[in-house]
Amino acid sequence: MTHDLPPDDLVPDCGRVRNELAAFVYGELAPDAHAALERHLEGCAACRDERDALEDTRRVLARWQTPAASEDPRALARSIAAQAAPAARPAPRRARLVRWSALLSGAAAATLFVLSVLSAQVRLDQGRFELSFGLPGARPAPAPLVGEGDWRDEVRTIASQAGSQAALQEVAVRTASLEQSQAESFQRVTQMTREELLRLAQAVDSALAQKQESFDARLQRLGEEARQADLETQRALTQLVNYLPVTRPGR
Amino acid sequence: MQPSDEDLVSRFQGGDETAFEAMVERWNEPILQLATRLTGDLEEAKDVRQMALLKTYQGLDRFEGRARFSTWIYRVVLNLCRDRKRGAAVRERALDGAVRQQEGDYVLEETGFHLARDRELARIVAGAVLSLPPAEREVVVLRHYHELGFPAIAEILGSPVTTVKSRMTRGLELLRTRLATLEA
Numbered sequence: 001m002t003h004d005l006p007p008d009d010l011v012p013d014c015g016r017v018r019n020e021l022a023a024f025v026y027g028e029l030a031p032d033a034h035a036a037l038e039r040h041l042e043g044c045a046a047c048r049d050e051r052d053a054l055e056d057t058r059r060v061l062a063r064w065q066t067p068a069a070s071e072d073p074r075a076l077a078r079s080i081a082a083q084a085a086p087a088a089r090p091a092p093r094r095a096r097l098v099r100w101s102a103l104l105s106g107a108a109a110a111t112l113f114v115l116s117v118l119s120a121q122v123r124l125d126q127g128r129f130e131l132s133f134g135l136p137g138a139r140p141a142p143a144p145l146v147g148e149g150d151w152r153d154e155v156r157t158i159a160s161q162a163g164s165q166a167a168l169q170e171v172a173v174r175t176a177s178l179e180q181s182q183a184e185s186f187q188r189v190t191q192m193t194r195e196e197l198l199r200l201a202q203a204v205d206s207a208l209a210q211k212q213e214s215f216d217a218r219l220q221r222l223g224e225e226a227r228q229a230d231l232e233t234q235r236a237l238t239q240l241v242n243y244l245p246v247t248r249p250g251r
Numbered sequence: 252m253q254p255s256d257e258d259l260v261s262r263f264q265g266g267d268e269t270a271f272e273a274m275v276e277r278w279n280e281p282i283l284q285l286a287t288r289l290t291g292d293l294e295e296a297k298d299v300r301q302m303a304l305l306k307t308y309q310g311l312d313r314f315e316g317r318a319r320f321s322t323w324i325y326r327v328v329l330n331l332c333r334d335r336k337r338g339a340a341v342r343e344r345a346l347d348g349a350v351r352q353q354e355g356d357y358v359l360e361e362t363g364f365h366l367a368r369d370r371e372l373a374r375i376v377a378g379a380v381l382s383l384p385p386a387e388r389e390v391v392v393l394r395h396y397h398e399l400g401f402p403a404i405a406e407i408l409g410s411p412v413t414t415v416k417s418r419m420t421r422g423l424e425l426l427r428t429r430l431a432t433l434e435a
Contacts (some may be wrong), residue, residue: 022419057427064376065351066287077275208320
C-alpha cells in the first residue's frame with residue numbers, strides 16, 4: 001500500500017484528490033489515506049463524478065481479453081534451451097558431478113526411447129553393439145554419425161532434461177512392453193559409461209540410415225511398379241477398344 | 252508450497268535445467284499477455300516471448316538478485332516491445348489476433364449477435380488502449396491487466412512513483428474520452 005495523503009490533511013482539496021483517484025480506484029491507498037479521500041468524496045459531487053467515470057473506464061477495460069497461450073510450456077522451455085545450446089552454459093563446478101550423472105540417465109533414457117520406438121533389439125557382444133530391427137540379414141556397420149533428423153533433435157532435447165522424471169517414466173512405460181531380452185538391454189544401458197552410450201548412439205544412427213535407405217529403395221521400386229502397371233493397363237484398354245464392334249442405332 | 256522465482260533462479264544456477272521449465276510454466280502466459288497488449292499483434296507477441304525467454308535462459312547465470320526476478324523479466328519484455336518496429340497504427344488484421352476468440356462465435360443466430368457485439372467491444376477497447384501514448388499504455392497495462400502495484404511498476408520502469416501515478420491518471424482520462432460511447 002502506498003500513496004498516503006499528508007497525515008494532517010483530514011479533508012484534502014479537490015486538486016490533491018484528483019491526483020489520488022487512480023490509486024483510490026485501484027485500491028492502492030493506505031487505510032487512513034483511503035478514509036480521508038472517502039470523506040472528501042462524501043461532500044464533493046464533482047470528485048464523485050470523476051471517481052465514477054474512472055470506475056466505468058476500469059470496468060470497460062476488462063472487456064479486452066487476450067488469447068491464452070496454447071503452447072505446452074515445458075516443450076517451449078526445452079526448445080528455448082535447445083536454441084540457446086550453442087552458447088552453452090558453463091557448469092558450476094560444485095554441480096558438475098550431479099549434472100553428469102543426471103545427463104547419463106537422460107541420455108540412456110533417450111536412447112532406449114528411440115530403440116523402443118523402432119522395436120530394436122540390442123546385443124552387446126565383446127564391447128561391440130549389434131542392433132537388429134527385424135530385417136533379415138541386417139548388420140550394423142561401424143560408421144560416423146550421419147546427418148541430422150527429427151528424431152535426433154528429440155533425443156537431444158530429452159537428454160538435455162538432465163534426469164527429467166517425465167522422460168524416464170516414458171521409457172519405463174515403453175520398457176514394460178518390451179521382451180525380457182530388451183529389458184535386460186535397458187538395465188545394461190543404464191549402467192553404461194558415456195563412451196559406451198556414444199558408441200550405442202552411433203550404432204543406432206547407422207542402423208537407422210541403412211533402414212531409411214532400404215525403405216527409400218522399396219518406395220522407389222513400388223513407384224516404378226505402379227507406373228509400369230498403369231502403362232500396361234492403358235495398352236490393354238486401347239487394344240480392347242480397337243476390337244469392339246461399333247453398332248449404330250436404327251440399323 | 253510453490254518455489255519462489257528466486258528459488259528457481261538459484262536451482263537453475265546450480266545446474267537444474269528443470270527449474271527453467273518451471274519458470275516458463277509460470278511466466279509463459281504473463282509474458283504473452285503483456286506483449287500482446289503492448290504490440291497489439293499476437294504473432295509479434297509470440298516473437299517477443301520467444302526472445303524474452305531466450306534472453307532469460309542466457310542471462311540467468313548472471314542474475315545477481317539486485318532486483319526481483321519479476322522486475323527483471325518485465326523489463327526485458329517492455330524493452331523488446333519498445334524495440335519492435337511498428338507502423339503508426341496497429342494493423343486491423345493484427346488487432347483481431349490480439350482479441351480472444353469467444354467460444355461459440357459462430358453458433359446460434361440469436362446468441363451470435365451478442366457474441367459479435369462483445370467481440371466488437373473488445374476490439375474497440377483494445378484499439379483505445381493501443382492508441383495511448385507508449386508511456387501511459389505501459390502503466391495502464393501493467394496496473395490494470397497485470398495488477399502490479401504502483402511501486403512495483405515504478406521499479407520496473409525506473410521512474411518515481413509519482414510519475415507512474417500521473418501516467419495512470421492521464422491514461423485513464425484519455426481512455427475515458429475514447430471509450431465514452433461504450434456502455435460499462
